[in-house]
Amino acid sequence: RVCDFAAVQLGLRGLQDAQGGGNIVTTEYEHYANVSPWLELKSRGFVDEVRFARFNPETYELDVDHLASLVDSRTRxxxxxxxxxxLGSITPLEEVGKIARERGSIFVVDGVHLMPHYPVDAQAIGCDFLVFSAYKLFCRFGSFMYGRREALEALEPYKVEPAPERVPWRWEHGNRDPALFAAIAAVADYYEWLGGRVGVEPKGFSGSGRRLKIKAAQTAIREYETRLSRRMVEGLSGLGDKLRVYGPQNVDVRVPTFSFTVKGTENKAVVERLWRDHNIFVREENFYSRAVKSLGVPGVIRASFAHYNTPQEAERLLGALRYLV
Structure with a gap:
């Protein structure tokens, strides 16, 4: 993920004037694209410490109080x-952002796994930067970064000398990719089309026109996927102790990503049987998530839903798992 490079850019430029190193705070359920760059900065001496906020091992939600205790005046x-x-756990971004701002820290959001499932509003979140990968948003590979203007102006990214000094152009690494922009524009067109058909009015949103339709689409997706998640949570919890599920039971704080293991059966064997016997494709690995360390497992089986999946497909998966366990 190109998010790695963006994080290193932010880290190097944000820490260049720091005295005494300081620290960076992240969480124990991050993708390593939001871990390894910070550890790299520590290994190079730009920062003294990388701190990890834990998640609750029973609810799988971020321990915000623990995160708050890790953020201090030296948190860059x-x-x-x-x-x-x-885990599918949603981070309470506005709470975390408030903590970061109170300590004067740069607030960065890895939006890769949230963007396709949730009505994300970077300004409402109050983040300085938000990075996401287009492929998770029904698009081709490529990455984008939102930056709050004041933050973009305060930091000096590495660039070739002739590149413009003005923001946002000084943050561009060469010519833009027309195909990527055409692809992400098509995603926006799709959201606009969907938002004009779902009959949803986003609460507390003052935008109009194209922005309103995109927000309506994201809101409708969130509502629909929450219903899918509820059925999956109910169904998985009824399959007995042989199936171990890793993720929140509370559907209001999760996206429809479900990780599990089957006691007494290797993950690879479960994946193969689901495909061979039921024509259902899921994956098994660690998914580059630091969470496996806290869970004490080498990897999990993951079933990932999106708004194009149906309740019938959820029932098919539950039925197949019922047969397996």
Missing amino acids: IVSVTGASNL
């Missing part, structure tokens, strides 16, 4: 995921 950057790509 607070960088968190919007949603765990392994």
